[in-house]
Amino acid sequence: MTREEILALDAVGIAGAVRDGKLRAREAVEASLAAIRTRDGELNCFTKVLEAEALADADAVDRRVAAGEDAGPLAGVPFAAKNLFDIAEVTTLAGSKILAGNTPAERDATVVARLRRAGAVLVGATNMDEFAYGFVTENAHYGVTRNPHDTERVAGGSSGGSAAAVAAGMVPLALGSDTNGSIRVPAAFCGVYGLKPTYGRVSRAGAFLFAASLDHVGPFARSVRDVSLAFDVLQGYDPRDPVCSKRVAEPVFGELERGVKGLRIGVLGGYFARGGVPEIFAAVERVAKVVGASGIVELDGVELARTAAFLITAVEGGNLHLDRLRTRPGDFDPAVVERLMAGALVPAAWYVQAQRYRRVFQERVRKVFERFDVLLAPATPCAAIRIGQKTIEFGGQEIPARANLGMYTQPISYVGLPVVTVPVKEPGKLPLGVQVIGAPYNEAAVLRVAKAFTE
Numbered sequence: 001m002t003r004e005e006i007l008a009l010d011a012v013g014i015a016g017a018v019r020d021g022k023l024r025a026r027e028a029v030e031a032s033l034a035a036i037r038t039r040d041g042e043l044n045c046f047t048k049v050l051e052a053e054a055l056a057d058a059d060a061v062d063r064r065v066a067a068g069e070d071a072g073p074l075a076g077v078p079f080a081a082k083n084l085f086d087i088a089e090v091t092t093l094a095g096s097k098i099l100a101g102n103t104p105a106e107r108d109a110t111v112v113a114r115l116r117r118a119g120a121v122l123v124g125a126t127n128m129d130e131f132a133y134g135f136v137t138e139n140a141h142y143g144v145t146r147n148p149h150d151t152e153r154v155a156g157g158s159s160g161g162s163a164a165a166v167a168a169g170m171v172p173l174a175l176g177s178d179t180n181g182s183i184r185v186p187a188a189f190c191g192v193y194g195l196k197p198t199y200g201r202v203s204r205a206g207a208f209l210f211a212a213s214l215d216h217v218g219p220f221a222r223s224v225r226d227v228s229l230a231f232d233v234l235q236g237y238d239p240r241d242p243v244c245s246k247r248v249a250e251p252v253f254g255e256l257e258r259g260v261k262g263l264r265i266g267v268l269g270g271y272f273a274r275g276g277v278p279e280i281f282a283a284v285e286r287v288a289k290v291v292g293a294s295g296i297v298e299l300d301g302v303e304l305a306r307t308a309a310f311l312i313t314a315v316e317g318g319n320l321h322l323d324r325l326r327t328r329p330g331d332f333d334p335a336v337v338e339r340l341m342a343g344a345l346v347p348a349a350w351y352v353q354a355q356r357y358r359r360v361f362q363e364r365v366r367k368v369f370e371r372f373d374v375l376l377a378p379a380t381p382c383a384a385i386r387i388g389q390k391t392i393e394f395g396g397q398e399i400p401a402r403a404n405l406g407m408y409t410q411p412i413s414y415v416g417l418p419v420v421t422v423p424v425k426e427p428g429k430l431p432l433g434v435q436v437i438g439a440p441y442n443e444a445a446v447l448r449v450a451k452a453f454t455e
Contacts, residue, residue: 011077012223012225015073025119026055029057033054044146045145071119076120076121078171080165081126087109098331111234126165129333136157166192175217177207178218179313181406183216183218184380184406185379186220194218198245200416204243214414227450232252260291266296268296274395276382280378302411308353309411311346314339314346319343378433379434418438420447
């Protein structure tokens with residue numbers, strides 16, 4: 001199998017070929033490392049490449065296969081992890097200069113360990129917005145991650161390095177985190193699939209959190225089946241994460257073939273149908289038509305939910321970094337430090353009210369899901385913006401870009417719903433993304449819808 005043929009395979013294809021003896025894990029990892037050497041100088045996806053470690057791990061997978069052992073569902077699959085996840089013997093940066101002097105992590109984050117136990121091979125850590133506070137991955141310390149579709153544009157953020165690495169073919173699978181849209185925005189901009197699971201369904205242990213009551217972690221991939229298989233490996237209770245659900249893991253990979261028959265699919269209107277560029281709403285309509293969406297529904301109180309999510313993010317982030325803000329303010333990314341300082345000064349009563357409103361909004365969302373199983377909405381108000389771009393046009397007005405690229409994702413994070421971003425591509429145009437949203441713990445339904453559109 002040639003290097004080009006290996007790089008064209010998705011994770012499921014690589015693992016199957018390794019288990020069947022048609023491909024060695026070392027060959028898959030060597031192809032990934034070669035792609036990184038070829039493209040990362042231009043794109044800047046990785047902050048650290050673990051070449052020697054990856055090759056040693058690949059050899060271990062090959063020995064298991066040769067011995068007739070089960071090498072795992074992701075045998076030999078190269079993957080990358082956002083650099084806020086602990087990697088044993090590597091310093092966890094979280095995109096910052098401040099953490100660079102810390103001692104290396106003693107153990108892998110739970111999600112990294114679970115992928116490795118499933119046979120996947122970690123090839124490196126990826127770039128991000130500092131402390132995950134941003135939607136662009138324009139990092140003052142480690143540089144800009146560029147969009148593989150147009151290197152003058154951002155990859156999105158804060159998990160931009162992971163999304164761009166998958167989109168550029170360096171790895172078939174990568175890990176990211178999502179507080180207000182940090183998986184979904186870069187997935188949309190880079191034209192890949194990104195899954196934000198239900199809040200608490202995938203462990204965050206060993207991840208440098210940003211806003212604990214909003215943080216999720218999940219995978220990026222170039223196919224729905226890869227995202228689904230990765231989710232099956234990642235999900236499940238972990239006592240190291242206090243919010244991790246004890247709900248029994250429910251595999252979704254085997255559910256994909258069921259299609260959309262029996263699913264009630266709606267399109268979110270109102271707030272989710274205003275302001276963005278016409279192309280993004282056309283993308284939603286295109287997905288809706290293919291998967292057989294049956295109606296438009298408006299969700300009351302979305303603007304207030306987004307405001308509440310903003311407040312919670314600012315307060316929890318500011319509180320987390322309070323000591324660093326006092327002692328090392330000059331070592332933060334300038335684009336991040338002011339927002340963290342502002343969050344640290346928000347009155348406690350505002351934060352309490354923002355948390356209280358969650359119950360109100362959750363009840364409104366619950367009632368919508370009495371009528372629908374899955375909802376569709378745009379992921380971003382526009383395609384990937386240019387590097388350094390300060391504003392976007394929204395509803396005929398110029399508004400700040402960084403703060404508003406997640407306007408359609410934030411209200412969904414606020415109540416912890418499972419979402420997969422589906423890429424919508426047209427020849428010669430930048431990719432767009434559509435959110436496929438489900439009720440809590442209904443990842444299977446959103447992935448079935450995503451696969452139906454793909455077909």
